Amino acid sequence: LHTIPYDIISDWMNQIVKDHPDLVTRVEYGKTYEKRTISLLKIGLNTEAKKKAIWMDCGIHAREWIAPAFCQYFVNQILQSYKTDAKMQEMMKNVDFYVTPVLNIDGYIYTWKDNTTRLWRKNRSLGPSPDCYGTDLNRNFDANWGTVGVSFNCSSNIFCGTNATSEPEAQAVTYFVGTRKDDFLCFLTIHSYGQLLLLPYGHPNYTASNYEELMKVGQDAAEAIKKVHGQNYRVGTSPDVLYPNSGSSRDWARMQGIPFSYTFELRDNGTFGFQLPEDQIQPACEEAYSGALHIITYAHNQ
Ligand code: ING
Numbered sequence: 002l003h004t005i006p007y008d009i010i011s012d013w014m015n016q017i018v019k020d021h022p023d024l025v026t027r028v029e030y031g032k033t034y035e036k037r038t039i040s041l042l043k044i045g046l047n048t049e050a051k052k053k054a055i056w057m058d059c060g061i062h063a064r065e066w067i068a069p070a071f072c073q074y075f076v077n078q079i080l081q082s083y084k085t086d087a088k089m090q091e092m093m094k095n096v097d098f099y100v101t102p103v104l105n106i107d108g109y110i111y112t113w114k115d116n117t118t119r120l121w122r123k124n125r126s127l128g129p130s131p132d133c134y135g136t137d138l139n140r141n142f143d144a145n146w147g148t149v150g151v152s153f154n155c156s157s158n159i160f161c162g163t164n165a166t167s168e169p170e171a172q173a174v175t176y177f178v179g180t181r182k183d184d185f186l187c188f189l190t191i192h193s194y195g196q197l198l199l200l201p202y203g204h205p206n207y208t209a210s211n212y213e214e215l216m217k218v219g220q221d222a223a224e225a226i227k228k229v230h231g232q233n234y235r236v237g238t239s240p241d242v243l244y245p246n247s248g249s250s251r252d253w254a255r256m257q258g259i260p261f262s263y264t265f266e267l268r269d270n271g272t273f274g275f276q277l278p279e280d281q282i283q284p285a286c287e288e289a290y291s292g293a294l295h296i297i298t299y300a301h302n303q
Pocket residue numbers: 062139192193194199203239240243244245246249264266
């Protein structure tokens with residue numbers, strides 16, 4: 002496996018739709034700052050009944066290249082296991098998977114430009130001062146926005162924007178998920194690196210009403226991950242595991258009432274960081290798939 006530029010990911014999305022017309026559609030649900038179309042793959046069986054939903058987004062941060070690779074792996078894997086696995090067949094009847102392979106498309110394309118842009122994190126919007134680019138999309142959601150773990154300096158990597166949901170990429174998710182919030186059982190947002198499973202809330206003064214269950218399900222997912230290649234994932238809220246933050250999409254989703262909301266921080270632990278060697282893409286995806294499937298299956302069975 003190897004990472005690929007956005008155009009190829011977009012072509013891949015079209016190919017998946019062509020290969021599985023009965024199960025997959027491509028849905029365009031917003032525009033980036035630079036007016037690119039944000040799209041997701043909707044995967045599930047068409048049934049008469051009202052379906053529940055699972056959210057997964059990858060590539061909200063531009064430099065975290067393993068994340069879009071994981072979304073593609075995840076889609077390939079659920080479509081493959083659907084052919085033979087009774088549990089996946091059952092889930093495809095009951096839920097639709099909404100998978101966005103690259104949310105921050107402008108940023109992702111920018112990191113493919115040259116060696117000086119490879120480690121760009123934010124989107125590419127022009128800030129409040131000249132030549133000051135990028136808002137951290139994972140600080141821009143309407144969840145205790147602008148309170149902890151953010152900067153109001155537009156040159157900072159954790160610049161939270163001028164207002165909650167000021168950015169078109171955050172607006173797209175907020176609108177799409179927010180208008181269907183009762184359908185969503187699960188909200189998974191995929192990052193790297195650090196090998197963590199983070200749960201709400203990033204703000205130290207708030208505790209999720211189902212914190213105990215989120216911890217238990219997260220720890221069981223970490224156990225499932227460890228079984229695949231022996232890698233350890235730490236589980237907890239961001240203030241407990243590292244440091245507080247506000248305005249994350251995970252916290253926003255939980256505040257909307259979506260019960261199982263998690264951030265995945267994929268491989269590695271810092272040896273290669275965002276520049277994960279190609280020979281680790283496959284094992285990183287395999288183990289994270291196992292963890293994600295555990296959470297999704299649990300949420301589905303509730
Ligand atoms: N990490 C996330 C970020 O938005 C996070 C999540 C928040 C981790 C706070 C730890 C503490 O910063 C990455 N890698 O983007």
